Every structure is written in structure tokens, then in C-alpha cells.
Amino acid sequence: MNQLKAFILKEIFHILRDRKTLLVLFGIPVAQIILFGFALSNEVKNTRLLVCDQAHDSYSALLTSRLDASRYFDVTGYTENPEKGLADLRAGTAHMVVVIPQDFAGKLDHGNEANIQLLTDGTNPNLAATIQLYVQAIVNDFRNDMYGKPDLPYEIGVSPRMLYNPQLKGSYTFVPGVMAMVLMIICTLMTSVSIVREKELGNMEMLLVSPMNPMTAIFSKAVPYLMLSLLLVTVILILSVTVLEVPIRGNILLLYLVSFVFIITSLSFGLAISTVTNSQQVAMLISLMGLMLPTLMFGGFMFPIENMPLPLQVVSNIVPAKWFYYSINDIMIKGLGLSAVYQRVLLLIGYSAVFLAISFRNFKIRLA
């Protein structure tokens, strides 16, 4: 017991005295929350629009002013020459060109039909599709205002409602994602590196020639990082509620329980890495490539898993962060209870058991 206490104390000293690393550990989640919450988002704003107005009538002016008034678009210029529009698209000075044909008002008033053309930069397909939808919506509104709602028989009204996140805020998917990432970094990366460091610096050589049970040494490594992780979960939750205004709809204790289990999974993964490597670089590389990358790609918060081809969807199932992310999403945003997440939690516990077994099997009681 004395051994364990001494060991944990030593680890806490190591962590507290490495100020720079500590700063980074707390800096990452804060910076990410703020960056993703405010600067980076996949909502479309301020799209640069070039209007190629060949009509020059009152209708085309009205439509143009409506587009300009929308918060999604900034009309950056006018031209009559479609070639200029294409050149601007190529140069990237415009994201979209709206071509309004000659005699726009006349065609509408007398021919009952007029077409406008939208040219978008398809190199960014998501953006292109999104802004086209926005323009269509604005054009529909414009038509309805001019001529009233078309009097069609057998109309099916669609009234969409976004549950759980009615404003479609990006931060709702983002907070659980940041939690998954940060916990992986601290628990897996930091733990594996800190154990391998003892091997690399030769501390292990002296430590092995002692009655110390090596597993005690390794477990006591995990304890301070567990505490640090729980602290960071708290920081992230406080930031998301206060700064990003993301609600915690479910039970906060359940939230912590799921986080706790995920932390244990990540820690045991870090332990497993540390038992099979001998240098800090390799440990870091495995942690980053073997963990961060799959977490980002298959965690579900960057790229929707539902959109992936089937083989990749299957692959995503082995990424622990995915199950954590879905659980946190369900608890935090949807407000679901234990019954919704217990299977995933059991799966994470299973992962921990496997990783711990690997660590036990590979732990070296000698130097070579």
C-alpha cells in the first residue's frame, strides 16, 4: 500500500512539474471548443456571389437584392458577360454565379416561365450543394411573393422539425467529439509515453531490481491520468454549457460513468502500447496513427458513418471512440438513460479487459 502511495505521488510530481505538457493538455480542449464553436463550422455564411444580370429589369433587381439581403450570400459584383462569371469561379473570387437571362420580367409576366442559371464551384461538393439549396429557397420565396402560392391540387405539405438540435448547431455534435479526442490523447498517448520514458531513461533498470511488483508501477501510472481526465471532462462540460450553450439533457452521473469507462479503455490501450514498445517516439507514433487517426475518421463526429461504404462501416465498429461518442451524444443531447447506452458501455468494458490482458501478457520482468 505504501508502495502504491509513493508511486502515485511520484507520478503526480512528474505531471505537475512538466508545466508545458500540462499547459498543452488543458490548452487543447479549451482551444478546440472555442475554435470549433466559433470559427470552424460547416454552416454556410458569406458565400461570394457574382450576379450576371442580362435582363436589367425591375424583377432581376429585386431578386438580386433579396439574395444580397440573405445572411448566406454577399453579392460581390455584377456583370453581363457570362465568361467573366466563369473566370471568377476559376479564380475563386466567386463561389457561385447567378445568371439571369434577358427579358426576365417579360418571360415571367407573359410566358409564365423563366429560368435562371446557377453556376457553382463543384470542387467543394458539400458547399456547392448547400448554397444551391439556399438559392432555390430564396427564389421560391421570391416567386411566391410576386404571384402568391401556386394553387396546385393535391398538395403534400412537408413540415420538417429538427429534434434535439432545432437550430442545427454544429457544436452539438462537436462537444462529444472533443471529449473523445481529448480523453484519447491524455489517457492513451500520455500514459504510454510516460511508461516508455521510464524504460528509455533507464529508470526501469533500477526499478526492476526491487521488490516492486511491476504491475503496481504501471497501474499507479494510470491513476493520476484518470484523475486528470475526469478533471478535463469537467472543464469541457463547463465550457460547452457556458460558452457553446450546449445543454446536458441526460443524467450527469451517467455521463461521468460512461466517461469513466471510456477513460479506463483508453488507459488500458495506452498500457498495452507501452508494453510492446521501447521508445517514446514509437509509442507516440502508435498512439497517433493507431488511435487518433481512426478516432477522427471513424469516431462518427467528423464524417457521418452512415454515409460510408459498408466495409468502412464495419471497420468503424472496432473503434472504441465511436461507441463513446454515440453514448455521450445520446445522454447529453438526447437525454437518454442507461438503457440506451448500456450495450456500448459493456463493449467498452470488454475492450478494456482485452487491452489489459495484452499488457499483462507482454509486461517484461527483465530488460531484454
Next chain:
Amino acid sequence: MIEVSGIYKSFGKKGEIPALNDVYLDVKEGELFGVIGPDGAGKTTLFRIITTLLLPDKGYARVGRYDVQNDFRALRKILGYMPGRFSLYQDLSVAENLAFYASIFNTTIVANYHLIRDIYVQLEPFKDRRAGALSGGMKQKLALCCALIHKPQILVLDEPTTGVDVVSRKEFWQMLQRLKSEGITILVSTPYMDEASMCERLALIQQGRILSKGTPAGILSDYSGRLLSVRTGDIYKAKLALENAADVDDVYIFGESLHVKTQNLDPARIERLLAANSVEVFDIKVIPPTIEDVFLAKLQS
């Protein structure tokens, strides 16, 4: 107390780099035993096998009544080991390091303070300083304290005086003598031949083989032939001349003079020989060999 019998150890994927080759060693209880050899001779590998950190390819080693392979857990309790590389925590203070090592051996600093008192008083003024910020000599003293804090029966020190200044080295050996008088068996390695006389018994090691072992006096008496120290005006020219002379076994530069190993040549003949090569001779005398001379002679044969 320590018995090493026919140990082989090699490294590399196919075991193509031999480190120890049929090594025998026996250290008696309460003895201060030195293993002396240049870098890469196999000292560290031998010590790591004795301290249970490596397994031999062939042969066995026992410490006390424990086998280093099968009884390693029991053995690790009675061993005090100071690795060649500084292995304490650089970001912990002197006092924290010591307290940590005391705790993992389930003891306290107070319980065995008498063992380390003489060494620790010198560290006391720096006890809040981080171990990484200590001087080389102080680091070694701290490492020795940490290796001693659990009152080990056997102390294994891998090159404790390497990289330490002359005064601190002398002090360190005095500490080891005191620890020996406490009844602790001490096994120590060093690349410095001049430290041989500090050991009760020693073994010379080179390229994984034990060249010679015994008391310092015994090893010196093992020297076959005569050793002459020659001081001349041109040491390089003299060396060249003597290298080609008949009846000269070996000639090498030793400090400012030339050491000449021979079976039957006397100073007068050497002087004539050098004069014939127009080398000015200051002084020639027969001297008793040092451990280094013995080592070089053993290497040649």
C-alpha cells in the same frame, strides 16, 4: 556469495554479437570485488545477469542461495543495484528520490539512516534540488544512497566512478570501504585500472572473457618477465626502434615514458640499442608492473 558459472551471452537477432564468453566468477561474503575492463568488455552485461535483469544464454549464476533466473523475486529484495547510467528521476528532488526508493523497498529513510549518513550529509544541503540539476559526483552519491536505503546484503555498482572527478572518486572508494566494514558484499566495475588496488579481489575482463582474477598482489605477481621504464628524448622514435628489436615482447607508451616488456634484456642493452638508433636516453630502470601492464600483457598472449 556470488557464483557465476560458465556464462555465455550474446546479442543481435541471430546472437551474432558475443558479449560474454564462458565467464566464471566467485565473490565471497563481505568481499569488495572489482571487475575491471575497458568499455565494451562485457561488464554491464555480466552485472545485469547477476542482478536478474538479463538471462544468460548458457551457464548459471547464483547470488546467496538464490538462482538469478528462478528466484529473481527473492533476490531483488536483497540486492542493491546502481546502474551505470543515472537512473533516478531527474525531475524529483534529492529527498523525494530517496523517499521513493525507501517506500518501494517497504522501508523508511529513518530505519537505515546509519548506512547512508556519511554520504547523505554531503547531499543534505541540496536535498530540495532536483536530481537532474546535481553535479556528476553528487548524482552518483545520491544513486548510492538510493541503492543502499533498504540495507541490501549485496551491493552491485556498475561503473560508479565513471565521469566523476578524481577527488570524488577517491571519496567514493572510501565510502565503499566503510560499507564493506558493515558486512555488505560489494561487486563493483570500473574501466580505471588505477582503481584496482582499492578492491580486495578483482577480475580483469576483455571482450567477454575473464583474463585473470585474484587479489591485486596476486595478479601482479602473475606477470611473467621483466618490465622496464624508459625515458628518452624522442619517445616515438624509441618506440619504433624497440618494436623491431629482438627479445622485446611488447613496448607501449605509458604516460611520459615507454614501458618495455622483455624476458631477458637488461637496461644496459636497451640503452645500447637506442643509442645505435641515435635516440637520447634519460633514464632506464626496472619497475614493478601495474595492473594496466598486466592487463596489456594478458591481452597480448
